Amino acid sequence: MKSVASTQKIPTSRVATFDVFSIGLAKHHVAAILEFDVTNARKKIRELRKTGVKVSFNAWVLKVIATTLEQHPEAAAFLKGKRELVVFNEINISFLVEKLIDGKRVPLPIVIERCNSKSVTEITSEIEKSKALSSSSSDIVLNKRPSLTERFYYHLPGVLRRLVWKVILRNPRFAYGKMGNVSVTSVGMMGQVKGWFIHRAVHPISFGIGSVLKKPMVVGDEIKIREVLNATILLDHDVIDGAPMVRFIKDLSGKIERAEEL
Numbered sequence: 001m002k003s004v005a006s007t008q009k010i011p012t013s014r015v016a017t018f019d020v021f022s023i024g025l026a027k028h029h030v031a032a033i034l035e036f037d038v039t040n041a042r043k044k045i046r047e048l049r050k051t052g053v054k055v056s057f058n059a060w061v062l063k064v065i066a067t068t069l070e071q072h073p074e075a076a077a078f079l080k081g082k083r084e085l086v087v088f089n090e091i092n093i094s095f096l097v098e099k100l101i102d103g104k105r106v107p108l109p110i111v112i113e114r115c116n117s118k119s120v121t122e123i124t125s126e127i128e129k130s131k132a133l134s135s136s137s138s139d140i141v142l143n144k145r146p147s148l149t150e151r152f153y154y155h156l157p158g159v160l161r162r163l164v165w166k167v168i169l170r171n172p173r174f175a176y177g178k179m180g181n182v183s184v185t186s187v188g189m190m191g192q193v194k195g196w197f198i199h200r201a202v203h204p205i206s207f208g209i210g211s212v213l214k215k216p217m218v219v220g221d222e223i224k225i226r227e228v229l230n231a232t233i234l235l236d237h238d239v240i241d242g243a244p245m246v247r248f249i250k251d252l253s254g255k256i257e258r259a260e261e262l
Contacts, residue, residue: 024200029234041259059124066091066115072248078172086172092180208232
């Protein structure tokens with residue numbers, strides 16, 4: 001008789017995902033569900049590729065996010081205690097890259113440091129190099145091997161693992177060094193989805209990048225078919241108020257729709 005069930009081993013990296021989701025639920029994030037017109041940017045990227053320039057859409061999105069946050073650094077600040085913010089001058093972005101490990105596709109983060117100071121081509125190259133790195137089920141991030149302490153973390157009970165996260169987040173400089181001050185998840189690279197997803201994160205600001213879809217939009221006084229990016233942004237209301245949030249999103253939207261940095 002054929003078995004009705006099978007047992008599969010969960011990749012080590014998924015354990016941290018469970019903990020991030022649990023800690024993220026306690027954060028005071030405000031979710032902004034947005035549409036960005038990326039028609040001009042996608043056209044420019046196609047033109048650049050024809051000339052031999054290696055540039056990816058995701059790398060460009062990371063660059064625009066970083067340069068906008070450079071002008072609104074408080075949006076990516078960490079809360080220290082209840083009365084202080086720690087604001088960093090450089091934007092370090094944690095970005096998920098999907099890898100094939102033991103026959104299964106597993107998302108693993110890389111940390112792109114000083115993203116605001118790098119070009120789109122440099123970010124593209126860094127992402128591609130990380131994808132090419134060999135990896136195993138014991139990896140936590142792609143661009144460095146786990147330390148003995150980090151490997152020990154995965155053998156702790158859930159209560160203690162989440163306590164580790166709380167200790168890390170109470171030390172902004174340590175947290176920034178380990179995971180950056182921004183996170184970006186690009187679900188759109190895994191297939192087109194007509195909608196948005198609400199993710200969870202422990203970073204002060206995080207982005208859920210969805211699919212690019214063709215939609216009718218009003219341009220001037222005409223309705224035109226445009227390429228539109230679905231995205232969700234989580235902003236920590238403990239570190240930034242509503243008005244600065246809106247200003248940040250407005251500036252980000254303008255840079256994206258003007259295809260800046262290309």
